[in-house]
Amino acid sequence: MFQFINNELVFNGSNPMIWVDLGTSLLIIGALIYLVLKVFKRLFVKSIILSSIVVLLLSWAFGLNLLHGVIIIVLTVSLVVCFTANIGEVRTLIVNSLSSKKSGKMSLFKSSKEEDKLFDREALYDKIETTINNLSKTKTGALITFEKNVSLADIAKSGTILHAPVIPELLSTIFYTGTRLHDGAVIIRRDEIYAAAVYYTPTTKPLTGKFGSRHRAAIGISEITDSVTIVVSEETGRVSLAVAGDLIHVGLDNFRRVFEDYMNSSVQKDELKDIA
Numbered sequence: 001m002f003q004f005i006n007n008e009l010v011f012n013g014s015n016p017m018i019w020v021d022l023g024t025s026l027l028i029i030g031a032l033i034y035l036v037l038k039v040f041k042r043l044f045v046k047s048i049i050l051s052s053i054v055v056l057l058l059s060w061a062f063g064l065n066l067l068h069g070v071i072i073i074v075l076t077v078s079l080v081v082c083f084t085a086n087i088g089e090v091r092t093l094i095v096n097s098l099s100s101k102k103s104g105k106m107s108l109f110k111s112s113k114e115e116d117k118l119f120d121r122e123a124l125y126d127k128i129e130t131t132i133n134n135l136s137k138t139k140t141g142a143l144i145t146f147e148k149n150v151s152l153a154d155i156a157k158s159g160t161i162l163h164a165p166v167i168p169e170l171l172s173t174i175f176y177t178g179t180r181l182h183d184g185a186v187i188i189r190r191d192e193i194y195a196a197a198v199y200y201t202p203t204t205k206p207l208t209g210k211f212g213s214r215h216r217a218a219i220g221i222s223e224i225t226d227s228v229t230i231v232v233s234e235e236t237g238r239v240s241l242a243v244a245g246d247l248i249h250v251g252l253d254n255f256r257r258v259f260e261d262y263m264n265s266s267v268q269k270d271e272l273k274d275i276a
Contacts (some may be wrong), residue, residue, distance in 0.1 A: 002099065007232075009252075012272075017261055022063060027047050034114075041137060061091065104226050119189070119190055119191040121240055123191075124166060124191050125259065125260055127167065127168055128144075128230075128259065129259075130168045131144075131168040131172060132232065132239055132252070132255060133252060133255075134172055135171075135241055136169060136232055136237040136238070136252055138172075139233075139234055139235070139236070139237040139239075140172065140175050140176065140177075140232065141175065141177075141214060141218060141233065141234030142175040142186075142230070142232040143184070143185040143186065143214045143218060143229065143231055143232075144171070144186045144188060144229065145185050145186070145187050145198075145218075145221055145226055145228070145229040145230075146229070147187060147188065147189045147190075147194070147225075147227055148226045148228065148261060149226050150223075150225040150226050150227065152187050152194070152195075152225065153264065154193060155187075155198060155200065155221070155225075156187050156195035156198050158184075158199045159181075159184055159185070159195045159196055159199065160181060160195060160197050161195050162193050162194065162195055162196055163193070163194065164192060164193040165191075166191055166192060166193055171186065171193070174186060174196050174230075180197070181196040181197040184196065184197035184198050184199050185197075185198045185199070185200060185217065185218075185221075199217070200217040200218070200220050200221040201220050202216035202217045202219070202220045203216050203217075203220040203223060203245070205219075205245075206218030207219075207247075208275070211247075212233070212235075214231050214233075215231050215233075215240065215247060218230075218231045218240070218242035219242050219246075221242070222242040222243050222244055222245055222246070225243075227243075228241060228242075228243055228257070228259070228262045228263055229243070231247075239251075239252065239255055241258065241259065241262060
């Protein structure tokens, strides 16, 4: 497309196939850039891939065929490796896109402002407080995990994806003994019930006291993610929070305050132990 003739940079756009090639390339590269920004969380990985795409375009424009071929090979291998390592995020993105398309919405191309829109945290905490009070008083065993920065998409595969609203009555029904989804954990992402009947790998560390499978599972998920998990004992109705490998027992009178502190990460873990 660009050539140096007599030490001058000359643009050759007379061949219509050049423009077809350019348009197709830009569409493909645009889609790749979108997926890179959407899937990969680390700035370093984004920078490497985006820089490679820029070099790819420049090498093509100036006819540097050898460099162009090398960059294509390196970029292809890198993308395959990166997408494989982040397959959970890719799958979630595709599934959400397809489900939104069926409902007449294209969430795959919605703006970042729309996607990052804040939800009503206070309303969510009100619903959770009501739910936990009901579950505790009726001694209904429950395991509820709240996703924060670390995605739980891969872990949720062991359960049933719901995308249901957070409603106290619905959560109580899910954990009611005899229902198909009561055994396992519920994962809440932002302000929706993302999945139910999810199974966690229980912790293997020795624990002081008597702890059932729910408590060990709650500690297990807290050891590998930054999530906050609520456990309600079906034997005593006692409420506990699992965070960063620790299990903190919380009374109903100050549950809301301690739970909010963990969710907002406004205080350190040792400080929360004191107020719990």
